[in-house]
Amino acid sequence: MKNVLLLVVAVLLGVGGVSQALAANIQTISKEELRSKLGSYEYTILDVRSEPHWTASDNKIPGAIRLPGDKLDIWAENFHKNTPMVLYCACEGLGTSGRLVRRLMEKGFTHVYALTGGWTEWLTNSYPVAHK
Secondary structure, eight states: OHHHHHHHHHHHHHHHHHHHHHHHTSOEEOHHHHHHHTTTTOSEEEEOOOHHHHHHOSEEOTTOEEOOGGGHHHHHTTSOTTOOEEEEOSSSSSHHHHHHHHHHHHTTOOSEEEETTHHHHHHHTTOOOEEO
16 A cells, blocks of 8 residues: 555656646746737737637737647748747646647747746736737
8 A cells, every 4th residue: 555655646746747847848928028018019929728718708818819729730830930929828827838839849939938827817917908
């Protein structure tokens, strides 16, 4: 029984380590920094919320382009690898946006960022929104 418990603890620690490694190896941008850049067109903002989250909302971050995650590979072929991009999803963690930033980095994109706190924190702080 003791060995099983130790195995479970080791697995859980390993999973946490993987999650931390993912976060440590992608670039992020804070909601405050993105807010200060709205309207400057410095970043291409990509809304990568899942279909249910996208459909449930009438709004998005101003200037954001809707990009379903399953279309990322096709879409990426049409952009220069140095295009500065911010991706955001619904979750406060780096779920979908972090995973897609990682994929873009693997494709050679150099200036891609996941929005820390995502759509949820953006709304919680009453930051600007635009109608879809």
